[in-house]
Amino acid sequence: MSAETGLVTHSDGCPRCWWAGQDPVYVAYHDTEWGVPERDARALYEKLILDGFQAGLSWITILRRREGFRRAFDGFEPEIIARYTQDDVARLMQDAGIIRNRAKIAGTIAGARAYLRIEERGPGFARFLWDFVDGRPLQGGARSRAEIAAETDLSRRVSRALKAEGFSFVGPTIVHAFMQAVGMVNDHLVGCHRHAPCAALGRAPRPDASA
Template identity: 75%
Template sequence: MSTGLVHHPDGQDRCWWPGTDPLYVAYHDTEWGVPEHDDRALFEKLILDGFQAGLSWITILRRRDRFRRAFADFEPAAIARFGEAEVEALMRDEGIIRNRAKIVATVRGARAYLAMQERGRGFSDFLWDFVDGRPLQGRPRARADVATETEVSRRISKALRAEGFGFCGPTIVHAFMQAVGMVNDHLVGCCRHGPCAALPGPGGRGSAP
């Protein structure tokens, strides 16, 4: 049975999911699983994971620059001002995923983000508090061991919805957690598992067991 590891021509073993696409491999090697604690960057990734729902991540990754241009570089204060005219313009933008419900949810999410800030709560602190500020270590040894949702992702999903975010179900949230390094789900044996396990969370706090 395959473990899910793929041996690449550069001599490195990697998780199965990026295949051999150079863009996807670069994302796997430099972004996925690296702890992110910048508020705006976390907002961007959550929104893009919502747009991914029903699609593959590479579809979104290839359009990420177009998404950034369309959504004001994911600055919540700018997106929060979007009205019907901006929504209609986005629905005509062939460079993004033209899904009205997801576009409207992005605007509402930006407003929810700002409301949290006004209450003195940063988005990074809000998210990382669910894991006590330390990346969780999944330690999957095979593709079948990688969770699609967890008790933590269910709690975060519920909290995000209560704040006013949309397209943030437990599966989307877990994919988000994997991407932003809240959980290290690189396969044991992947060239990125060890390096990501050694990275601290916000404030220099080490990984959770």
């Protein structure tokens, strides 16, 4: 790894953000998902919840259990999760395929109900989030690891808005990580081979441009 840039060059010759390391699971996530604009509301809910489960843990811990989470939480369908009862909480607390944290499980259920309230009043959860960046990804220009912030004024505003809606485990640091992951902010280092492709995706016409 370059100490100055925070880039890691792999055997394929591609420089990547330092956090991808050498783990094939992490590298694939970095190359195919992280920083790609996600506009599907259900997928955004899933990622926000998983980022909440990450609190106090590493993201790779969650990533390796993602399929277990999807199975346990009915594919992260908010309409189903919103109807969970204490029996479901008890079931989840016995599921070794997820992180068994009662507060985070309760937060997932509360978040599903908040999601549905936002969807019902329109224009929906995806628009609720993307409106914070006027529908287009913010383009970071960091050239080193030291220039990547842990939280920002924007993530603090989004955090407050999510908490007001009824979400939990959505502090500014978690929210910033979420926005980076779903492409609301392109924080691939400039020298990373994924920076330019994600920037190009950010310049694509907005899906709601004619709305």
